[in-house]
Amino acid sequence: DQRALCPWQDELANLSLSPSPQCDQYKKGIISGSTCKDLCEEHTLVFQQCLSSSPTQQVYRGRWIEKEVIIKCGIEDALKADSNPDSVPRKDLVLFDKPTRGTSMDEFREMLLNFLKANLGDQTSLAALVNQIITMADVNRDGKVSLAEAKSIWALLHLNEFLLMLSLHEKEHTSKLLGHCGDLYVTEKIPHNSLYGTNVPHFFQPLLPSAIHRIIHQWFAPAWPRRAKIAIGLLEFVEEIFHGTYGNFYICETSFKNVGYNDKYDFKMVNLRKVATEMTIRGFLKGRHCEQNVDCTYGKDCMATCDKLMKQCKGDMVQPNLAKVCGLLQDYLLYGAPSDLKEELQKQLRTCMTLSGLASQMEVHHSLVLNNLKTLLWKKISNTKYS
Secondary structure (H helix, E strand, C coil): CHHHHCCCHHHHCCCCCCCHHHHHHHHCCCCCCCCHHHHHCCCCEEEEEECCCCCCCEEEEEEECCEEEEEEECCCCHHHHHHCCCCCCHHHCCCCCCCCCCCCHHHHHHHHHHHHHHHHCCCCCHHHHHHHHHHHHCCCCCCCCCHHHHHHHHHHHCCHHHHHHHHCCCCCCECCEEEEECCEEEEECCCECCCCCCCCCCCCHHHCCHHHHHHHHHHHCCCHHHHHHHHHHHHHHHHHHCCECCECEEECCCCHHHEEECCCCCEEECCHHHEEEHHHHHHHHCCCECCCHHHHEECCCEEEEEECCCCEEEEEECCCHHHHHHHHHHHHHHCCCCHHHHHHHHHHHHHHHCCCCCHHHHCHHHHHHHHHHHHHHHHHHCCCCCC
């Protein structure tokens, strides 16, 4: 039911109207944000089309001062919903009840630091992230954070994708965060939201055999050198999230639908809701009963090993990010690859796909495989118009 998935559909019929939950709370002074005025008073940020096909996600195409944007509203995170189908949609839980009146600035900083430690691990870089969050929260730039500003940023941080956008913004492989209002946030629109540049419409997918899917993808895919450039960006993203500035992250649904690119063929991670922090996965696995590895799966494909003697999940991933990404790139890069490169490329992708997630193998071996693959692709397209 489209109306159930997009509860503000009536208001979308008249684009001058804004979604009432955020605007009601903004007018009452409960929430704040850099886009609240545009959304609720000036109506320069408008909703245009519901893009969601999931009851746990509200995503809209919108327009903000003549620019196309994506508007997202805080509900239950996709991975948590996948791992726990009975979870309550987050929409009913957001009460903007923290921090409470009387919380000092020092106490709020401490709240933020403890939250980040719990979600990203005890990283030395977290103090810088706290400062970044405080700056973002201070919408009116008066050097202070009001209660409404603090409540809004606190609610947003509890959304997995928003937290990851803040943590991974440095290398520009994620959508730019443009603004927020309460637990609603606005990002840039990525022009090509699939690795192949197009997706087969949902209603056609079950009707077409996989061979036809592949032909359609190959038909619409960018030229091989452009695909090589996108692939290099994806490999750089894998490098970035393994021992990144703010800890380790895992891609828990490796699909061509979750990765895309912009008009310059720079790789962009379309769906960060399918990425999880190491701390989140460790929390999920801790003390978890298992009979086999599949019982230790977080999201769609973040599978850890099962200790069959103790019947408990261990912390090592069966397949690391790099091996899963190379599996995704195999069809993508081998189709139409230059003949003088194809054999070596196939060999390197095969080696990459056999990588193990065991901690002992993760450091030097992974870096070597990743760098070899990047170098192979880059040598082929450097000094050409495609680079």
